[in-house]
């Protein structure tokens with residue numbers, strides 16, 4: 001039996017990339033998993049099928065995390081489908097390069113999805129998440145380590161969720177709900193392909209000399225979701241091949 005046997009989990013943005021890897025890993029460890037996705041229905045079906053192949057029940061709910069009302073409704077609907085909630089993973093996120101002297105207007109969208117979506121989802125889930133539950137946010141090493149120009153708004157959005165997590169850890173401690181942030185460095189996904197234009201420069205900065213894999217983030221998320229993380233709350237954990245060392 002897995003570490004998450006019988007648990008009920010939500011992974012936002014679970015159709016592709018890191019979120020899909022986390023959803024599959026939580027299912028492999030015994031959890032039923034509901035994912036949200038923005039628009040890629042085909043990819044969402046693949047994740048749900050993989051959850052089913054692991055012997056667990058999967059659900060997919062389409063919702064734009066950047067629309068607070070839609071996000072709150074989706075989280076509520078996912079909890080209804082699961083019949084409860086133990087683990088909430090905020091993974092849905094967007095990336096943009098936005099230099100201060102070349103503002104492309106992406107600041108508002110970054111904060112809507114990466115910050116306000118996390119706030120709205122947690123607010124909807126908090127009254128219903130089981131005592132002893134978990135909230136895990138996928139932040140970024142960019143929260144504290146700006147690795148190149150144009151990353152100010154993205155990094156600030158990820159610093160913002162680290163701040164939210166510290167506060168929520170205190171708000172929810174009395175119920176035994178642990179709140180933490182996983183801060184990846186460059187991970188090979190559609191957002192940041194290891195063979196993409198940004199990759200050459202990023203790769204040189206990583207002591208381990210390679211991009212991370214979604215499964216490596218999923219392993220940390222599964223640990224934080226499990227009973228083994230019982231004394232960890234209100235913190236951020238870098239998982240970046242040494243990038244920010």
Ligand code: NDP
Pocket residue numbers: 012013014015016017018019020036037038039040041043063064065066091092093094095113138139140141183184185186187188189190191192
């Ligand atoms: P991808 O772009 O590969 O996948 C994004 C996933 O999130 C998809 O499932 C997508 O759904 C969903 N999504 C995107 N926007 C929204 C939205 N507005 N509402 C709901 N769902 C949404 O990204 P990654 O897997 O690379 O990134 C996942 C998280 O990890 C993000 O928060 C990102 O900031 C963070 N991160 C990524 C790093 C990297 O190098 N890849 C490094 C550090 C942090 P759909 O399939 O429907 O489009």
